[in-house]
Amino acid sequence: MSELTHINQNGEANMVDVSAKADTVREARAEAIVTMSEQTLSLILSGDHHKGDVFATARIAGIQAAKKTWDLIPLCHPLLLSKVEVQLTPLLESNQVRIxxxxxxxxxxxxxxxxxxxxxxxxxxxxxxxxxxQKDIVISQVRLLEKSGGKSGHFEASL
Incomplete structure (x- = not known):
């Protein structure tokens, strides 16, 4: 197993110095699953939700969040993202939304x-x-699906 990269020689949390690293194209895919009742999913899909277009709002929120990650996670670097895409797919048979x-x-x-x-x-x-x-909506399976680029190379999650 590799060493933790955000811990310095004194055992303290620190931001990794990446100044000597080469620029490479890097990409990552992640997912989350939202499980809800059939009625809630129908309300979202019909467009009759009183707060408006749930999927459009969630998509914009996800894009904004990616751009603000360095503000939210203390040791993340501020990045100039060239692409952020968020897709929401209703899974009708399981009353879920896959993001x-x-x-x-x-x-x-x-x-x-x-x-x-x-x-x-x-x-x-x-x-x-x-x-x-619906108060008992469940958010699950937040995980990295794939990443490419950089020294550690390609990673793809198994089921």
């Missing part, structure tokens, strides 16, 4: 945290917009 985010840049550090933050905040936005009609 998949993609973040990309050419830089010195990876975008895994940005992709994970985008998926998480999109899921939280769905919860926030729907909590008035």
């Amino acid at each position: 998949e985010s993609v973040c990309k840049l050419a830089g010195k550090t990876g975008v895994e945290m940005e992709a994970l933050t985008a998926a998480s905040v999109a899921a939280l936005t769905i919860y926030d917009m729907c909590k008035a009609v």
Whole structure:
């Protein structure tokens, strides 16, 4: 197992120095699953939700969150993202919404945290917009699906 990169020789948390690293194209994909009742999902899909378009709002929230990750996670670097995409897919048979985010840049550090933050905040936005009609919505399976670029190379999650 590799060493923890955000701990210095004194055992203290620190931001990793990436100044000597080469810029490479880096991309990461993450997902989150939101489980709700059939009625709540129908309300979202019909467009009759009193707060407006839940998916559009969640998509924008996820994109904004990716761009703000360095503000939210203390040791993350501020990044100039070249792409952030958030897709929301209703899974009717299981009353779920699958959120998949993609973040990309050419830089010195990876975008895994940005992709994970985008998926998480999109899921939280769905919860926030729907909590008035259902309080027991479940957010689960927030995970990294794939990453590429950088020294550690390619990673793809197994089922």
